[in-house]
Amino acid sequence: MDQQTILLFIALLTTAAVRLSTAVKACYSCSDVPGHDEYDSQCGAYDYRGHTHDDFIWQNCFLKIYECGYVTRGGTTGYHEEGYCSNWPGGITCYCQNYYCNTDSYCEKCVSSSTPGTPEHTTITTTEPLTTTYTSTTTAEPPSPTTDATLATTSDPAATFSCYNCMDCATVDEDTTPIIEDKFLSCSTIVILESVVVIRGGNYDAHPDGECVTNTGSVQCWCTGDICNRNSIRY
Known part of the structure; x- marks a missing residue:
């Protein structure tokens, strides 16, 4: 050698x-x-x-x-x-x-921001805004008595839904393709707080309609109904 x-x-x-x-x-x-x-x-x-x-x-x-x-x-x-x-x-x-x-x-660092800046209480505007505001830094506060009662109800466990499916989509419309599947038990919307990036998708776990959780760096909300995750999240 x-x-x-x-x-x-x-x-x-x-x-x-x-x-x-x-x-x-x-x-x-x-x-x-x-x-x-x-x-x-x-x-x-x-x-x-x-x-x-x-x-x-x-x-x-x-x-x-x-x-x-x-x-x-x-x-x-x-x-x-x-x-x-x-x-x-x-x-x-x-x-x-x-x-x-x-x-x-x-x-978060891999996805470009849809909306420049991260102002406090930013609203990601979509077709049908939610009326509930969540401000907890750990888990979301329960809906107030004035909140639409349908937000606090638990969905029929036998019901399944189609959901909007997109990444970095602050808004959705008729051109946004939903996941056509009959097995989702809830739809979700995630907002990355630092970049205000929105991720929408379906879940195989059941969640109460209107449930929201604030994690470190993000807010996630669930809803029950076909393509119901077109709504905005206020935080």
């Missing part, structure tokens, strides 16, 4: 050692895509703290968000810089390098 080959071999070993030494070994690992091996209906929660997986060859954790609203979390052997974003037809994926770092995020 000549000297050049030896030096090349040493360089390869050094690179591999550095990569292994910085490899991420533990990430949140789940998906709310039906039929996924690690299916968890709560995987799409902003502050997910559920199933984890360890693998010594993982170098990044990732968070994948599909345009239809599904979320997958896990680890990858491919190396990416901290905060790297991949935009692909049908969704976005963002990568991070710390243990269990693929939570408390909806890849």
Whole structure:
């Protein structure tokens, strides 16, 4: 073996050692895509703290968000810089390098803002605004007695709906394609507070009509009814 080959071999070993030494070994690992091996209906929660997986060859954790609203979390052997974003037809994926770092995020830095700035109590205007305002920093306050009673009712568990399905869509109209499916138990609208990006989709979990939750960095509201997630969220 000549000297050049030896030096090349040493360089390869050094690179591999550095990569292994910085490899991420533990990430949140789940998906709310039906039929996924690690299916968890709560995987799409902003502050997910559920199933984890360890693998010594993982170098990044990732968070994948599909345009239809599904979320997958896990680890990858491919190396990416901290905060790297991949935009692909049908969704976005963002990568991070710390243990269990693929939570408390909806890849906000990967999605351009639809509305410049983040004014307090911003309203994302759509066709039929909600009348309820939620101001809690942890979970939304219950509707007031003056709120339309239909917002506080729980939907018929046998009812299923079609929902608007889009990412970065502050408004929806007749040209916005809904998910035509008969299995969604609720529709949801998520607003990323920092960038005022709106994500709309369907859920296989039932939620009371009008329920809202404020996570760190986002507000998510649910409704029950065909393409009901055209409404705005006031916060």
